[in-house]
Amino acid sequence: MTGIRQLAEHLQISIGTVSRALNGKADVNPETRRRVLEAAAALGYVPNQSGRSLRKGTTGVIGFMMQTGPEITGQGDTFFMSVFDGVQSVLARHSLDLVALLCSSEEDPDAYLQRTVARGFADAIILSATRRRDERFALLHRHKIPFISLGRSLTDVGQPWIDLDFEGMAQTAIERLISAGHKEIGVIWPMGDLNLGYLFVDRCRAVLEQHGLSLDESHIFRARPSEAGGYTVAEEIASRPKRPTAVVLVNETLVTGLYKGLEEKGVKPGRDIAIIGRYSPQSQFLSPALTCFNLSLRDLGIALAETLLSTMPSYTDHYAEAAHRQVWPMTLVEGSSG
Amino acid sequence: MTGIRQLAEHLQISIGTVSRALNGKADVNPETRRRVLEAAAALGYVPNQSGRSLRKGTTGVIGFMMQTGPEITGQGDTFFMSVFDGVQSVLARHSLDLVALLCSSEEDPDAYLQRTVARGFADAIILSATRRRDERFALLHRHKIPFISLGRSLTDVGQPWIDLDFEGMAQTAIERLISAGHKEIGVIWPMGDLNLGYLFVDRCRAVLEQHGLSLDESHIFRARPSEAGGYTVAEEIASRPKRPTAVVLVNETLVTGLYKGLEEKGVKPGRDIAIIGRYSPQSQFLSPALTCFNLSLRDLGIALAETLLSTMPSYTDHYAEAAHRQVWPMTLVEGSSG
Known part of the structure; x- marks a missing residue:
């Protein structure tokens, strides 16, 4: 097996330089570093990482x-x-x-x-x-x-x-829906104990209250964070005697299922129910395109x-x-x- | 730090048994194993994995x-x-x-x-x-x-x-389309050098030839494997003077974009162009639902x-x-x- 010494001999540079190049130190010039790494690959250099880990206390x-x-x-x-x-x-x-x-x-x-x-x-x-x-x-x-x-x-x-600014997202989404005249606004909250759900729902509730509205407990829908979960929650929403006129969702992975489920119940997204959600690779390809929050x-x-x-x-x-x-x-x- | 000796003393069982339990050996009874792992977690037992790796030559x-x-x-x-x-x-x-x-x-x-x-x-x-x-x-x-x-x-x-049986998939998809009367069948092939694309396209071509048809080179569409890639390829398909009446795709990650792009060009999936693809979390929630290949x-x-x-x-x-x-x-x- 090719060790650091063989590598240094092959390249005719010092073991110290080879070592620093292999360990990604900043004081090695890029060209030397490139040569060392190429030679290491070509000659099949394999340091004993476990040994290296013990000595240096780092794994990379x-x-x-x-x-x-x-x-x-x-x-x-x-x-x-x-x-x-x-x-x-x-x-x-x-x-x-x-x-x-x-x-x-x-x-x-x-x-x-x-x-x-x-x-x-x-x-x-x-x-x-x-x-x-x-x-x-x-x-x-x-x-x-x-x-x-x-x-x-x-x-x-x-x-x-x-x-992520889940609270800002809740604020903007709820205020947008209130401005558009919505009073019965629901929230879709993914199941589980992730902290983001609490942040989001708490802020939705607070913003509604600031505007003299309230978050009806029957308008909080817990959903599995999957397309099938979105489909199931759509059936739940459609079957409520007093249906929300708008929903906001914190999760991006259930919106295709939500759309499909609502449509099958004759509740057309964008026309019969407003939806604001999170950007996903699919969100802009839905009909109608999802109003959503994005980030890099x-x-x-x-x-x-x-x-x-x-x-x-x-x-x-x-x-x-x-x-x-x-x-x-x-x-x-x-x-x-x- | 709690070592194996402390753990054995705490549990009043031998170091050898503790070691075998920690290393997942089959000869430790499940109840003992459970006790050891619980105690290890509770007491904050941390073996030196790097040392262990050197001794045993395994990392787990x-x-x-x-x-x-x-x-x-x-x-x-x-x-x-x-x-x-x-x-x-x-x-x-x-x-x-x-x-x-x-x-x-x-x-x-x-x-x-x-x-x-x-x-x-x-x-x-x-x-x-x-x-x-x-x-x-x-x-x-x-x-x-x-x-x-x-x-x-x-x-x-x-x-x-x-x-995966990409060849069987190609065979079934192409024969299904031929049975439905299609003669101008296109293929969407993800960019890159993955072997699966070759297997799939080669078999599509062979099956078409078995049926006296051929895979028109202008009906082979290379696409980035993303929704945006699907959208782009839809524009390409729609703009062809001689458009395929059906397409098969080996990749599951571009179909929502493909649907949207085709619809925007007035080419309705399922009505104006047949599509067969791969199952994805979204595929059954598209309209029309995608005919697709699935596996566990x-x-x-x-x-x-x-x-x-x-x-x-x-x-x-x-x-x-x-x-x-x-x-x-x-x-x-x-x-x-x-």
């Missing part, structure tokens, strides 16, 4: 914890692929790799993370699917593993977070990575400007649905 | 390599989440974890995999996005890392693979994991029955689109 890997499983399949998957893209564009600057830590929905996320920490292969972690109260924060804090959460929580260990998921990924790196001693100088906590704005995309 | 982690990036965002993401679910259900039996190895589309997959191998944190790897010729096979073979590819390739190092992605994930484990000495006895190579059937779901 950042983990992104996300949930998988039949119930949540289709939830945010397109979302995550785009976020990953942004995260990777930052990590590539430092020769860090991103791996997705896949926690099955059948597993306790806290126990899963405990095991992941034990395996010790990530230098830092990005958490998603942040819950109302989230034990994972304390676990990582206790083990001194740098992390950032995508999402706020009632739990707070002082870690950095970035969260790639930029969100970039910010997650930069903020995380700003808390890690080796990278902190590069990202001194990174905000510790951010509420990430979303933009209204005008459609014809509401 | 299986990697699933997939591509990410702006161009392919939305491609197969729902697909992968469901496959992961099946893979994880098998790995959980052996206390193995799955991580997704995210290769940015801006990176060379071969170089990426080389680096991943160097990091050495996965005991075995599942490859996806299999190309027409795929250098990754030889790399893993050379390093004696067990792997399975989701997809065949012209490259063959004797590794196990599972591939969870079962596919289970088969991938079981076949992979059957090639690993520690697990081979459990999976003696696993087929080394499999063409995975898909089922036609009758819609109204074609």
Whole structure:
């Protein structure tokens, strides 16, 4: 097997330079670095990563914890692929790799993370699917593993977070519907204990009350975050004796099913019921096009990575400007649905 | 920090039993195993995984390599989440974890995999996005890392693979359209060098020829595998002086855009043009519902994991029955689109 010494001999440069190039140090000129990496690939250089990990205490890997499983399949998957893209564009600057830590929905996320920490292969972690109260924060804090959460929580260990502006979204959506004359406004809230649902529904309720209206409890619909969930909730909405004239939804993964379900019951989106939701790859291709909130998921990924790196001693100088906590704005995309 | 000795003392069982329980050995009774894992979590037991990896030569982690990036965002993401679910259900039996190895589309997959191998944190790897010729096979073979590819390739190092039955799908779809009287049949082929596109188009061409028809070169449409790609290709189809009366598509991620684009040009899917495609979370909620090919992605994930484990000495006895190579059937779901 080709080691670092053979590589240095082959290239006729010092072992120190080869080592610094392989380890992504900034003081190696780009051309040398390129030559070293090409030779490493060509000659099949394989460092003993486990040994390297023990010596340096780093792995070169950042983990992104996300949930998988039949119930949540289709939830945010397109979302995550785009976020990953942004995260990777930052990590590539430092020769860090991103791996997705896949926690099955059948597993306790806290126990899963405990095991992941034990395996010790990530230098830092990005958490998603942040819950109302989230034990994972304390676990990582206790083990001194740098992390950032995508999402706020009632739990707070002082870690950095970035969260979408679900409250601003609720405010804008509800005020838009009130301006259009709606008084009976419903909310679709994804099942589960994610914190974002609470933020969203609480703000919807508050804005309605500011305008002398109220959020009827029978107008809060809990739905599985999937197209089938959207279809089911459409049947529920259509069957209510007092149907809301408008609904807002915080989740992007159920709107095609919602449209279809409503149409089958003779309730035409945009005409018989106003709908405001979240942007998805499908949303602009629905008829009528969905009025929805969008954001640059790639930029969100970039910010997650930069903020995380700003808390890690080796990278902190590069990202001194990174905000510790951010509420990430979303933009209204005008459609014809509401 | 709580070590294995403290854990054994706390539980009043032998260090050997605790170790075997923690390492997922089969000879520990389930109740003991449960007690050990609970205590490990409660007391914050953290083995030195890097040390463990050096001693045992295993990491307890299986990697699933997939591509990410702006161009392919939305491609197969729902697909992968469901496959992961099946893979994880098998790995959980052996206390193995799955991580997704995210290769940015801006990176060379071969170089990426080389680096991943160097990091050495996965005991075995599942490859996806299999190309027409795929250098990754030889790399893993050379390093004696067990792997399975989701997809065949012209490259063959004797590794196990599972591939969807793209040829059977092409055959059934084309024959169905011919039976319905179509003579001008087009094919939508996702851009890139994935092997599945070749298998699909070649078989479409062969079946048409068997029936005395031919695949007109101007009826082969290359599309980005995204809703926007579907929308663009719809404009292309609609603008052709001699438009195909039917199209088949191998990819599931562009059909909503395709429908919308065709409708805007006054070409109604199912009425003015027949469409046969792949099942997606949205496909049954389109109007008209898409005639499409479906499979159990969870079962596919289970088969991938079981076949992979059957090639690993520690697990081979459990999976003696696993087929080394499999063409995975898909089922036609009758819609109204074609």
